Amino acid sequence: MLPSSQVNDRIARIAAHLQPPNDSQMGGLRRENCRAKGASGGFKVAVLGAAGGIGQPLAMLMKMNPLVSVLHLYDVVNAPGVTADISHMDTSAVVRGFLGQQQLEDALTGMDLVIIPAGVPRKPGMTRDDLFNINAGIVKTLCEGIAKCCPKAIVNVISNPVNSTVPIAAEVFKKAGTYDPKLLLGVTMLDVVRANTFVAEVLGLDPREVDVPVVGGHAGVTILPLLSQVKPSFSFTPKEIDYLTDRIQNGGTEVVEAKAGAGSATLSMAYAAVKFADACLRGLRGDAGIVQCAYVASEVTELPFFASKVRLGRTGVEEIHPLGPLNEYERAGLEKAKKELAGSIQKGVSFIRK
Known part of the structure; x- marks a missing residue:
C-alpha cells in the first residue's frame, strides 16, 4: 500500500490539472510536474477565451491534436467547467484551467503558442468595428500578460476586428520591449x-x-x-x-x-x-x-x-x-x-x- 503522503500527492496532481493552485499551496508538488503519466512530448498551448463560443470547440479540437502536450484554458468565466469537461477526453494532452485576471500569468507561463479568441461576438447589424471598443481593451490586457510571461511564444490573434487587434498587440509588445514581428499572426x-x-x-x-x-x-x-x-x-x-x-x-x-x-x-x-x-x-x-x-x-x-x-x-x-x-x-x-x-x-x- 502506498504511503498516505504519496496518495495525497497523486490526488493533488489530478486536481492541479483542472485548476492549479498557487505554488505556495502546492508544497513539494510543482506545477511543471503536474503531468499525466504517459503524456506525449509536444508543445504547450494556451487558449485565452476558452469558455466562449469559439473558445470551447477550439479547445476541444486542440485537445485532440497530437502535437499538444499541455493545454491551458483561460477565461474570466466558466473556465473550470470547460476544463473539467475537456479533460475527460482520452487524448494525451494534459488540460489545466485558469479563471480570472489573477490567474492569467499562471496560464501563460512557459507557453509555446498562445491563441486568442477572447472577446464579444458579432450580432446582427454589427460590423467588426462595432466590436472595437470592447475587444481592443481585452486584447491589450492579454498581450500585456504575454509580454511578461511568454514573450517568445507564437501568438495567434482571432479576436475581431483582426485588422485592428493585431496592430494593438504589436504596440503592446513594442512598449514592453518584446516585439518580434515573426511571432505575431492574425488568423485569417x-x-x-x-x-x-x-x-x-x-x-x-x-x-x-x-x-x-x-x-x-x-x-x-x-x-x-x-x-x-x-x-x-x-x-x-x-x-x-x-x-x-x-x-x-x-x-x-x-x-x-x-x-x-x-x-x-x-x-x-x-x-x-x-x-x-x-x-x-x-x-x-x-x-x-x-x-x-x-x-x-x-x-x-x-x-x-x-x-x-x-x-x-x-x-x-x-x-x-x-x-x-x-x-x-x-x-x-x-x-x-x-x-x-x-x-x-x-x-x-x-x-x-x-
Whole structure:
C-alpha cells in the first residue's frame, strides 16, 4: 500500500490539472510536474477565451491534436467547467484551467503558442468595428500578460476586428520591449477555408483539393480572394468572380444573419483556427514547406500589416511571399482593400499610443 503522503500527492496532481493552485499551496508538488503519466512530448498551448463560443470547440479540437502536450484554458468565466469537461477526453494532452485576471500569468507561463479568441461576438447589424471598443481593451490586457510571461511564444490573434487587434498587440509588445514581428499572426484562415469551400462548390470538387490565396485583411472589402491563382487552375466567368468574391467577403455576415441573433461564426472559426494553429506547431517542430495565409507585419504593400501567404518555421514567420500576378479585377480590389485597411491599422495603433 502506498504511503498516505504519496496518495495525497497523486490526488493533488489530478486536481492541479483542472485548476492549479498557487505554488505556495502546492508544497513539494510543482506545477511543471503536474503531468499525466504517459503524456506525449509536444508543445504547450494556451487558449485565452476558452469558455466562449469559439473558445470551447477550439479547445476541444486542440485537445485532440497530437502535437499538444499541455493545454491551458483561460477565461474570466466558466473556465473550470470547460476544463473539467475537456479533460475527460482520452487524448494525451494534459488540460489545466485558469479563471480570472489573477490567474492569467499562471496560464501563460512557459507557453509555446498562445491563441486568442477572447472577446464579444458579432450580432446582427454589427460590423467588426462595432466590436472595437470592447475587444481592443481585452486584447491589450492579454498581450500585456504575454509580454511578461511568454514573450517568445507564437501568438495567434482571432479576436475581431483582426485588422485592428493585431496592430494593438504589436504596440503592446513594442512598449514592453518584446516585439518580434515573426511571432505575431492574425488568423485569417477562415477566409481561406470559406474560399476553398465556395470555389469547390462551383467547380464540383472536394474542398480539400482546392487552394485559394486570400490576401489583404479580415473584414469586408479587405478580404481579397485571388481567384486567378486558384489551384487547380480554373478560369471563372465575370459573374462567378463577382459571386464568389462577394460571398467570401461576407461569409461572416451570412452566418450572423442565419443564426438570427444566436451567435456568429464560432464552429467554422474554431475549425479554421485549429487548422492554422496546427500549421504553426508543425512549423515549430521543423516541418518543411508549411505555407498558410496570415495577417502579419509585412512589406508586401506600403501598409505595415497585410495578409498574404507566409512560410512558417521554428521562429514563426520565416518568409512572406509576394502577391504574384494579379488581374485587373484583383488590382482594383487591392486598392479598395488597402484604403479600408489603412484606417483599421491606424485605429489600432492610436488605441495604444493615445
